[in-house]
Amino acid sequence: xxxxxxxxxxxxxxxxxxxxxxxxxxxxxxxxxxxxxxxxxxxxxxxxxxxxxxxxxxxxxxxxxxxxxxxxxxxxxxxxxxxxxxxxxxxxxxxxxxxxxxxxxxxxxxxxxxxxxxxxxxxxxxxxxxxxxxxxxxxxxxxxxxxxxxxxxxxxxxxxxxxxxxxxxxxxxxxxxxxxxxxxxxxxxxxxxxxxxxxxxxxxxxxxxxxxxxxxxxxxxxxxxxxxxxxxxxxxxxxxxxxxxxxxxxxxxxxxxxxxxxxxxxxxxxxxxxxxxxxxxxxxxxxxxxxxxxxxxxxxxxxxxxxxxxxxxxxxxxxxxxxxxxxxxxxxxxxxxxxxxxxxxxxxxxxxxxxxxxxxxxxxxxxxxxxxxxxxxxxxxxxxxxxxxxxxxxxxxxxxxxxxxxxxxxxxxxxxxxxxxxxxxxxxxxxxxxxxxxxxxxxxxxxxxxxxxxxxxxxxxxxxxxxxxxxxxxxxxxxxxxxxxxxxxxxxxxxxxxxxxxxxxxxxxxxxxxxxxxxxxxxxxxxxxxxxxxxxxxxxxxxxxxxxxxxxxxxxxxxxxxxxxxxxxxxxxxxxxxxxxxxxxxxxxxxxxxxxxxxxxxxxxxxxxxxxxxxxxxxxxxxxxxxxxxxxxxxxxxxxxxxxxxxxxxxxxxxxxxxxxxxxxxxxxx
Ligand SMILES: Nc1ncnc2c1ncn2[C@@H]1O[C@H](COP(=O)(O)OP(=O)(O)OP(=O)(O)O)[C@@H](O)[C@H]1O
Ligand SMILES: [Mg+2]
Numbered sequence: 001x002x003x004x005x006x007x008x009x010x011x012x013x014x015x016x017x018x019x020x021x022x023x024x025x026x027x028x029x030x031x032x033x034x035x036x037x038x039x040x041x042x043x044x045x046x047x048x049x050x051x052x053x054x055x056x057x058x059x060x061x062x063x064x065x066x067x068x069x070x071x072x073x074x075x076x077x078x079x080x081x082x083x084x085x086x087x088x089x090x091x092x093x094x095x096x097x098x099x100x101x102x103x104x105x106x107x108x109x110x111x112x113x114x115x116x117x118x119x120x121x122x123x124x125x126x127x128x129x130x131x132x133x134x135x136x137x138x139x140x141x142x143x144x145x146x147x148x149x150x151x152x153x154x155x156x157x158x159x160x161x162x163x164x165x166x167x168x169x170x171x172x173x174x175x176x177x178x179x180x181x182x183x184x185x186x187x188x189x190x191x192x193x194x195x196x197x198x199x200x201x202x203x204x205x206x207x208x209x210x211x212x213x214x215x216x217x218x219x220x221x222x223x224x225x226x227x228x229x230x231x232x233x234x235x236x237x238x239x240x241x242x243x244x245x246x247x248x249x250x251x252x253x254x255x256x257x258x259x260x261x262x263x264x265x266x267x268x269x270x271x272x273x274x275x276x277x278x279x280x281x282x283x284x285x286x287x288x289x290x291x292x293x294x295x296x297x298x299x300x301x302x303x304x305x306x307x308x309x310x311x312x313x314x315x316x317x318x319x320x321x322x323x324x325x326x327x328x329x330x331x332x333x334x335x336x337x338x339x340x341x342x343x344x345x346x347x348x349x350x351x352x353x354x355x356x357x358x359x360x361x362x363x364x365x366x367x368x369x370x371x372x373x374x375x376x377x378x379x380x381x382x383x384x385x386x387x388x389x390x391x392x393x394x395x396x397x398x399x400x401x402x403x404x405x406x407x408x409x410x411x412x413x414x415x416x417x418x419x420x421x422x423x424x425x426x427x428x429x430x431x432x433x434x435x436x437x438x439x440x441x442x443x444x445x446x447x448x449x450x451x452x453x454x455x456x457x458x459x460x461x462x463x464x465x466x467x468x469x470x471x472x473x474x475x476x477x478x479x480x481x482x483x484x485x486x487x488x489x490x491x492x493x494x495x496x497x498x499x500x501x502x503x504x505x506x507x508x509x510x511x512x513x514x515x516x517x518x519x520x521x522x523x524x525x526x527x528x529x530x531x532x533x534x535x536x537x538x539x540x541x542x543x544x545x546x547x548x549x550x551x552x553x554x555x556x557x558x559x560x561x562x563x564x565x566x567x568x569x570x571x572x573x574x575x576x577x578x579x580x581x582x583x584x585x586x587x588x589x590x591x592x593x594x595x596x597x598x599x600x601x602x603x604x605x606x607x608x609x610x611x612x613x614x615x616x617x618x619x620x621x622x623x624x625x626x627x628x629x630x631x632x633x634x635x636x637x638x639x640x641x642x643x644x645x646x647x648x649x650x651x652x653x654x655x656x657x658x659x660x661x662x663x664x665x666x667x668x669x670x
């Protein structure tokens with residue numbers, strides 16, 4: 001019997017060891033797979049680098065690559081920039097892009113939202129003879145652009161499902177015979193892929209040498225790897241095949257390297273000149289705030305933040321996880337005296353963008369860095385300092401992961417933004433540990449307990465969500481008592497943070513299980529869990545120091561608008577409502593308002609020097625009237641100085657302004 005016991009015991013050991021070897025093999029296989037994937041990515045990258053090197057060599061003999069050099073169209077371009085668009089100087093890369101398009105090269109532009117991509121094709125469209133074709137994905141974006149160009153006196157039209165037969169005829173005639181005025185034609189991608197008639201007219205236009213350029217706006221919609229794939233964009237490759245000699249410019253605010261490669265291939269522009277401006281917009285101040293697990297507290301904090309940082313006539317947008325949450329957050333903010341409304345699908349994009357956004361708050365985690373940049377990029381489109389705040393709590397991770405795990409690289413993208421949040425959040429513990437000179441917490445003890453606990457759970461054929469794991473961890477710690485190395489007490493939120501960190505480091509992984517109603521995320525052992533138990537992997541919890549409560553330096557903050565600036569702001573809003581669809585800041589940008597308010601021009605010639613010819617012709621009279629009126633009232637104020645402050649504040653009171661906050665869901669819109 002004794003022998004049997006010994007044998008049985010050894011058998012157990014061997015089986016345990018076999019299990020161990022099995023696990024190691026699995027971990028190695030996982031690693032191998034990861035490395036293979038990376039290998040092919042790197043190979044593709046290398047090929048791409050070599051290809052672009054050789055392209056550059058080939059091209060340099062044909063055309064100059066110095067896009068900031070002097071070109072023959074320089075003075076005409078300057079004239080149009082200032083006198084038609086009313087833009088006093090180019091922003092980064094704009095002039096170079098325009099020069100490349102004018103040199104008839106294909107161009108790929110990656111430029112931050114609000115960076116000024118439109119000018120890069122609109123200006124060449126005016127410089128060239130003939131018609132420029134612009135493909136844009138959304139009807140409302142097209143209407144907005146056409147309206148903007150029309151007010152600048154530029155013959156721009158759109159051909160969409162809403163275009164009347166009469167207008168359509170006019171446009172077709174113009175394409176076919178070059179009759180009438182047509183400089184810029186906007187279409188949705190469906191026109192290219194579905195309307196043979198349109199394509200044949202376009203062909204004729206090209207044949208007569210009148211198709212000057214093709215622009216593809218929001219070009220990331222072409223790629224399945226992008227965040228906003230549109231099936232009809234996939235067919236746009238036909239344009240370069242049909243019109244190989246016409247320069248094609250593709251523009252987008254977000255494109256990962258993979259998407260860029262994809263775009264060049266799909267649009268058939270392998271030799272395009274690529275302009276990538278930094279995604280980093282210097283006027284946007286990003287920060288991550290710790291999010292309480294109590295819903296009402298989060299709203300209190302958001303309301304305090306808005307009231308504390310912004311005056312009542314300033315607006316922003318808040319992104320929430322779901323539509324239901326949007327409605328809830330809007331309601332609760334209204335209850336705290338903040339004018340807030342949630343976004344409905346029938347609210348037009350124009351209406352959304354009409355409010356000038358000074359801040360973008362994420363009440364919940366976005367699903368990727370790309371989405372986050374896109375959404376937060378709506379802030380500060382006038383180039384002035386603006387804030388983007390993300391409220392993060394580890395508990396939101398499974399909420400998102402169960403939504404994105406089936407997407408291509410969905411989890412990978414989500415973990416990227418989680419990594420960003422984990423390292424950037426303002427952490428209360430940070431303040432504590434920094435005080436003791438310990439900004440990074442060694443969490444090996446905790447990690448070991450979590451891994452062995454999870455192993456136990458799995459051995460019993462059970463599963464645990466993040467929340468359940470945290471609960472069981474606490475029980476376990478109590479059970480173990482002093483029998484293990486002292487493990488300091490971590491709060492629930494901190495344990496969640498640690499679990500998320502372990503997910504990011506492949507010590508743990510998420511597994512998804514579907515029920516009829518929902519998908520659940522469970523925490524399982526990841527490929528590197530063994531290393532933690534063996535003490536071969538050290539787990540550090542990155543605890544960042546508490547930043548200044550405010551990410552935006554006080555000096556960078558917008559000053560409150562002066563009285564005259566407020567009047568200009570109202571004037572542009574008034575003009576915008578009488579020019580339906582025209583954005584207020586397209587009528588007068590905030591920078592222009594600021595210049596006008598300091599210089600106070602009272603003659604047309606002076607005004608023209610500040611805002612260009614077209615805007616002066618259109619709005620000059622009203623602007624000068626406003627300035628003269630303002631100067632007069634200042635005079636009166638000075639004369640009766642005692643009553644002056646009263647009348648001024650009354651003026652302000654009359655505006656009865658409130659914070660305008662739009663609450664929008666990150667959920668996909670159908
Ligand atoms: N050089 C410039 N100086 C001042 N304002 C500019 C300049 N270029 C563009 N703008 C203004 O910046 C604003 C944003 O421009 P635009 O709509 O072209 O941005 P975008 O890059 O297309 O952004 P999105 O990705 O959101 O579509 C517009 O009001 C435009 O008039
Ligand atoms: Mg744009």
